[in-house]
Amino acid sequence: MITFEQDPYQSPQTASAGETAEETPEIALTQTGASMETIIEEAEAKAEEEAAAGKAEETDVEARALNAFCKEHMAYFHKGNLRSGMSLEYDGTIVILGDVNPGAQVKATGNIIILGALKGIAHAGSMGEPEAYVFALNMNPIQLRIGELITRFPDGERSKSLKNPEYAYVEDGIVYVSAFE
Amino acid sequence: MGEVIVITSGKGGVGKTTTSANLGCGLAISGKKVALVDADIGLRNLDVVMGLENRIVYDLVDVVEGNCKLKSALIKDKRYAGLFLLPAAQTRDKDAVSPEQMQKLCQSLKDEGFDYIIIDCPAGIEQGFKNAIAGADRALVVTTPEVSAVRDADRIIGLLEANELPNPSLILNRLRIDMVKKGEMMSIEDVTEILAVDILGVVPDDETIVITTNKGEPAVTDENSKAGQAYRNITRRIMGEDVPLMNLEVEETFMDKLKKLFRRS
Numbered sequence: 257m258i259t260f261e262q263d264p265y266q267s268p269q270t271a272s273a274g275e276t277a278e279e280t281p282e283i284a285l286t287q288t289g290a291s292m293e294t295i296i297e298e299a300e301a302k303a304e305e306e307a308a309a310g311k312a313e314e315t316d317v318e319a320r321a322l323n324a325f326c327k328e329h330m331a332y333f334h335k336g337n338l339r340s341g342m343s344l345e346y347d348g349t350i351v352i353l354g355d356v357n358p359g360a361q362v363k364a365t366g367n368i369i370i371l372g373a374l375k376g377i378a379h380a381g382s383m384g385e386p387e388a389y390v391f392a393l394n395m396n397p398i399q400l401r402i403g404e405l406i407t408r409f410p411d412g413e414r415s416k417s418l419k420n421p422e423y424a425y426v427e428d429g430i431v432y433v434s435a436f437e
Numbered sequence: 438m439g440e441v442i443v444i445t446s447g448k449g450g451v452g453k454t455t456t457s458a459n460l461g462c463g464l465a466i467s468g469k470k471v472a473l474v475d476a477d478i479g480l481r482n483l484d485v486v487m488g489l490e491n492r493i494v495y496d497l498v499d500v501v502e503g504n505c506k507l508k509s510a511l512i513k514d515k516r517y518a519g520l521f522l523l524p525a526a527q528t529r530d531k532d533a534v535s536p537e538q539m540q541k542l543c544q545s546l547k548d549e550g551f552d553y554i555i556i557d558c559p560a561g562i563e564q565g566f567k568n569a570i571a572g573a574d575r576a577l578v579v580t581t582p583e584v585s586a587v588r589d590a591d592r593i594i595g596l597l598e599a600n601e602l603p604n605p606s607l608i609l610n611r612l613r614i615d616m617v618k619k620g621e622m623m624s625i626e627d628v629t630e631i632l633a634v635d636i637l638g639v640v641p642d643d644e645t646i647v648i649t650t651n652k653g654e655p656a657v658t659d660e661n662s663k664a665g666q667a668y669r670n671i672t673r674r675i676m677g678e679d680v681p682l683m684n685l686e687v688e689e690t691f692m693d694k695l696k697k698l699f700r701r702s
Contacts, residue, residue: 341479343528358490359481359527398491408491 331366338362338376345382358398367391373418377401386426395422395433407431439547441554442675443573445597447589449560451581452610452640455650457557458486459657459665463672465520466657469552472511474523474542476569477559478533481525488653489514489522498526501538507545516658521551531564536571543572553675562596570597576605577637582612582623587631594634606637608671613642614685625682638671640664641685 330348338344338352340359349366360376362368367388368380374392379401381388386403396414400407403426421436444457454477461473475483478498484490495510500523507523514520523546526533546554556573559565570576576597580590590607597605609628616622629636643664649656656665657672663685670680 341527361528399493406494 332364337372340376356392356397364388373416380424386429389423389425391421391423391436393418393421395424400424400431400433402426402431405429405431439551439554441543441547441556441572441574442577443556443558443570443575443602444577444579445558445566445569445593446560446579446586447562447593448580448586451579451586452646453560453579454482454486454557455646455655456577456579456608456610456640456668457483457555458650458655459668460672460675461487461520461553461555462514462517462655463657463668464553464555464675465514465517467672467676468519469676470519470521470550472521472523472546472549472551472554474546474554474556475525476539476556476565478525478565479527479530480559481527483557484512484522484524486650486653486655487514487522489524493524496524496526497542498529498533501534501542507542507549516654531559531568534568536567539568539571541572562592566593566596570600570602573602576602577608578605578632578634579608579610580628580632581610582617582628584623587623587628591632594632605634607632607634608637609639611642612639612685636682637674638667639682639685640667640671 331351332344332346332348333351333353334344335353337354338356338360340357343361343363344350344352345363347365349369350362350364351369351371352362353371355372356362356370356374356376356378358375361379362370362376363379363382365381365383365385365388368378368390370378370390370392372392373394374390374397376397377399378390378392378397380390381403382401384404386405388402390397390400390402394416396409396416398408400409402424405426422433423436424431424433426432442460444453444460446453457473461471464471473483473487474497475481476497477483481496484493489512492512495505497510499505500507500510511521511523514522543554543556556569558569578590578593578597580586594605597603607629609625612625613622617624625636625639641663643656643662645659645662646656646664649659649662649665655668656662657668659665667683670683673680
């Protein structure tokens with residue numbers, strides 16, 4: 257499920273978005289974001305049923321599991337800069353060939369890899385996955401969110417060079433940013 | 438009981454956001470509890486001018502749509518205890534909020550015990566403007582001494598009166614007294630003559646505004662800034678004090694005198 261709101265006027269929003277909490281993209285995200293285990297379990301349960309019925313098809317179960325696994329590890333590639341007001345959401349990993357400007361937002365249930373400068377907001381593991389990481393050639397985000405943690409850099413200037421790639425990850429409930437070697 | 442003040446202008450770039458930030462800070466320095474509300478959904482700036490951009494988690498649209506509580510969306514200022522910011526959403530547009538919802542929001546901010554709620558209105562006279570003025574008790578119109586800005590201010594004053602917000606006060610921004618003297622710029626009298634509303638303050642054109650805005654620290658906190666002084670005076674007038682308009686005369690430096698001498702000869 258990918259939503260890419262470039263022009264707010266083209267986005268499918270109801271004029272008086274009132275009571276029904278979140279936007280549609282996010283609801284869709286929850287629906288498609290079922291974990292691999294549940295999908296395999298469902299598949300296995302069905303397979304068992306079928307086995308009981310005497311027409312077991314083991315290969316089918318494997319294929320389903322593989323499908324689910326691929327879905328979990330799928331990446332969306334975006335070429336170009338994300339400008340202020342744009343938001344990119346994906347159920348999986350996002351790779352951006354370009355910059356994420358201040359005011360733009362990237363949200364992925366998996367990892368976020370930015371081959372450019374991150375100056376906006378990045379949210380990796382948006383379903384609450386603390387193992388997710390964010391990588392950028394230049395890490396200068398307004399906010400960095402991983403799993404359920406929301407962090408910001410201490411006040412002060414950071415380097416604007418693209419030659420010091422860094423990645424951010426969570427350890428013991430703290431977001432760390434390290435040089436990528 | 439809190440007062441909701443909307444800061445509007447019609448024309449863009451005349452200093453609504455700068456005025457909002459400075460008056461908000463000024464009132465907070467005076468010990469008032471102030472909420473700054475950015476109504477410019479989709480083109481938010483107030484958070485950047487206040488230097489609070491990296492603290493935003495929830496915004497005005499989240500509050501209105503019930504995704505979060507009002508308290509969790511209010512960002513506490515890093516300098517002044519009584520100052521809070523309610524940021525606008527950046528990835529949405531003006532239609533995400535209705536005037537009725539804004540009215541409700543203003544009421545709940547009053548219930549939170551804020552003395553002043555300052556709403557930074559977007560440019561234009563469309564939905565964003567209608568939203569911003571919906572919950573207001575009082576309006577401040579910002580204009581610069583240019584025909585285009587004054588014309589738009591006149592239109593805005595008319596619309597405010599039509600929307601039951603009569604007698605807005607005027608803030609004349611970016612006045613250059615040296616140009617007025619040469620007859621190259623509209624004077625305070627020229628502007629008040631056209632608009633026929635009470636003038637709340639005159640802010641001189643000051644380069645410290647550019648510096649402080651870029652740093653995320655409003656000019657009102659800068660003791661040496663002329664514009665900061667003007668905003669401090671406006672703040673006191675908002676609180677009901679009687680403060681005379683400040684002297685905008687720029688003292689002639691030696692260089693100025695020398696230049697004059699050469700020009701004459």
